[in-house]
Every structure is written in structure tokens, then in C-alpha cells.
């Protein structure tokens with residue numbers, strides 16, 4: 522039996538934010554779909570929205586953000602949009618009526634914008650708040666960080682704000698709570714492949730939401746912001762963002778402060794040490810650690826996943842280990858010995874798991890069948906899609 526390459530056409534998700542200008546094409550009027558204690562859900566006039574799904578996702582996200590940034594005092598406007606967001610530049614976008622409009626960012630590849638936050642303040646008819654095209658808890662957390670920072674009236678450097686949103690928005694939902702992870706594979710890989718020079722870094726630090734910049738610079742800026750603050754997170758073992766900000770502001774040489782932290786995050790040992798959390802006693806930590814690691818395509822990491830699988834007792838974690846190991850095969854040079862190990866242990870795990878979400882359980886079984894039964898292969902990509910919570914980042 523041969524494991525072929527899943528997830529060939531991977532699209533990275535890019536939470537665009539602080540778009541200065543927002544253009545709406547087609548329908549531009551919003552109706553109130555539901556009102557909650559501290560937020561209101563709007564939907565385009567003639568569109569439908571799954572209010573329950575929005576409600577549970579945002580409730581969880583509000584909890585996560587308020588824990589670190591304090592309770593919201595104003596009502597947050599959340600707009601459910603149909604179609605996608607096309608970026609005109611790093612801080613301007615258009616809501617298109619099309620489904621899944623993919624942005625190609627030079628040197629970075631295909632990206633999809635699941636949501637953004639608009640501060641508004643431009644024209645009278647320019648709505649502000651959060652706009653969601655693809656609903657996910659991490660996305661909601663990310664955008665609510667922007668909304669809360671805006672509400673607090675903080676004028677943070679753009680890289681810092683994006684870094685905060687990126688860090689807190691990276692995690693997984695488990696037993697009704699948001700478990701932050703912190704390590705983001707996509708930025709880590711990109712920055713490893715193309716480390717910014719001092720000159721480029723200085724330029725990125727000058728970017729703001731108010732100044733026009735390219736989509737590519739906007740992506741790099743959030744990667745850099747994440748990498749710097751990830752090092753802060755490692756150092757104090759908690760999301761102490763005010764402490765980090767004070768330290769940065771009071772630093773005698775801000776550039777060196779940031780550069781040193783960025784470089785430390787980019788060391789290979791930082792990633793490998795982080796991956797050892799796969800053995801943590803808390804299953805939620807094991808889950809968030811494995812999620813997304815397929816992007817590394819690193820045999821050492823795949824071995825860690827398979828070692829853990831041998832002793833793993835939690836079914837959600839098992840699925841996460843197997844799916845990420847499988848997807849790694851399409852990314853890097855994985856030896857046939859490791860591939861065989863995955864084949865013999867991993868597929869069996871998919872067949873037997875019992876998951877809290879029945880659709881995911883069915884998808885895991887379907888994925889198993891797609892490898893062992895001829896004629897079921899076509900369902901493979903769909904099964905991966907249904908299990909996105911375990912590998913998407």
C-alpha cells in the first residue's frame with residue numbers, strides 16, 4: 522500500500538486586518554441577525570447566516586481575548602460576509618461576491634483571507650468592526666484582539682499588534698475552551714527561508730495601518746511580529762503583553778531588542794524544543810503542538826509524532842498526530858521506513874477513534890477507508906477538509 526500525497530493544494534490563511542479602506546461590491550446594506558451581550562451580528566441584506574455557530578464561536582473567542590485584554594466595554598459589530606475578501610494592498614480590501622478568492626502573494630504563495638477588522642473612521646458609510654468570510658475560533662480570537670486594542674485606544678506599532686493577534690489566535694478549541702499554542706509553522710518556515718536583513722526589518726517596523734503598503738509587506742510584518750513576541754512568550758511562559766510592550770518601549774535600543782528576539786525564534790533548536798511539548802501531560806497542549814506541524818515536512822518531527830502515537834490514549838490527539846504525519850509526506854523528504862511506520866500504526870488509529878464531533882469521527886473513518894479501499898480515494902481530500910481543525914493553521 523502506498524500513501525500518496527495529501528494536501529497538495531494547500532492554501533494559507535491570512536487574517537487581514539486594519540484595512541484602511543474597505544470597498545463593498547454589490548449589496549452594501551446590513552441587517553441585524555442577532556444581538557448578544559457585547560456584540561451584534563450583522564448579515565448582508567439578502568443573505569442567511571448560521572447564528573448558533575457564530576454565537577458559540579464568538580462566545581469562546583470573547584472569553585479568550587477578555588482574559589488577557591480585559592472586558593469589552595462597547596458593543597462589537599461582527600459582519601458575516603458571503604464571498605471572499607480581495608486585498609488591493611496591505612491595508613485596503615474589497616469584499617467580492619466570489620467564493621474563496623485566493624490571493625497570490627509574491628514569494629509566499631496562495632493565501633485566503635478569512636476575516637479582517639476595519640477601524641473605519643473614514644467615510645460616514647464605511648462600516649467598522651469585524652468582517653468574517655470563513656468562520657473559525659482562531660480567526661475570531663485574532664480579530665477580537667484588534668477590536669479590543671482599538672477600543673482601548675492603543676496606538677501600538679502595527680507589527681506588535683499583529684504579533685499579539687497572531688499569537689493568541691493560534692491554538693485549538695478543546696472541551697469548550699480556547700487553548701493557545703503560540704508556535705506558528707507558516708511564519709517560522711517563511712522567515713527561515715528568507716530571513717529579513719536589518720534594512721528590511723527597519724522598513725517593516727515603520728509600516729502602519731495608515732500608510733499604504735504591499736500585501737507582501739503586510740504578510741511579512743505579521744510574521745516578524747509573531748516571531749518577536751513568540752520569544753517574549755517563551756521567556757515569561759505566559760501571555761504578558763503589557764510587560765512586553767513596556768520592555769520594548771523602554772528599551773535603549775529597540776531595534777536590537779527586536780532583532781535578537783526574532784533571531785532566537787528562528788533557530789532550529791527553538792522549533793525542535795517546542796515540538797517536545799508533544800509529550801506534555803495535558804492533551805490540549807499535545808493537540809495544539811501537533812496541529813499544523815505537517816508544514817515543516819521534517820522527518821525528525823514526524824518521528825516524534827509517531828513515537829507519541831504509540832503511547833497516546835486521547836483520540837482527538839491521535840487523529841491530530843496521524844493527520845499531520847500524513848500531510849508531512851507531501852512536504853518533505855520522509856524516508857520509506859518512517860512512511861511504513863505511519864502506514865501500519867496511523868491508519869489503524871484513524872479507524873478506531875471515537876471523537877466528540879461525530880462529523881470528524883466519520884471523516885477519520887472515511888480517510889482510513891480512502892487508503893485501504895480501492896475506489897474510495899476520491900473522498901480523501903474531502904476527509905482532510907472535514908478534519909481541518911487538526912491541521913489547518
Ligand SMILES: [Zn+2]
Nearest residue numbers: 536537538686
Ligand atoms: Zn490581524
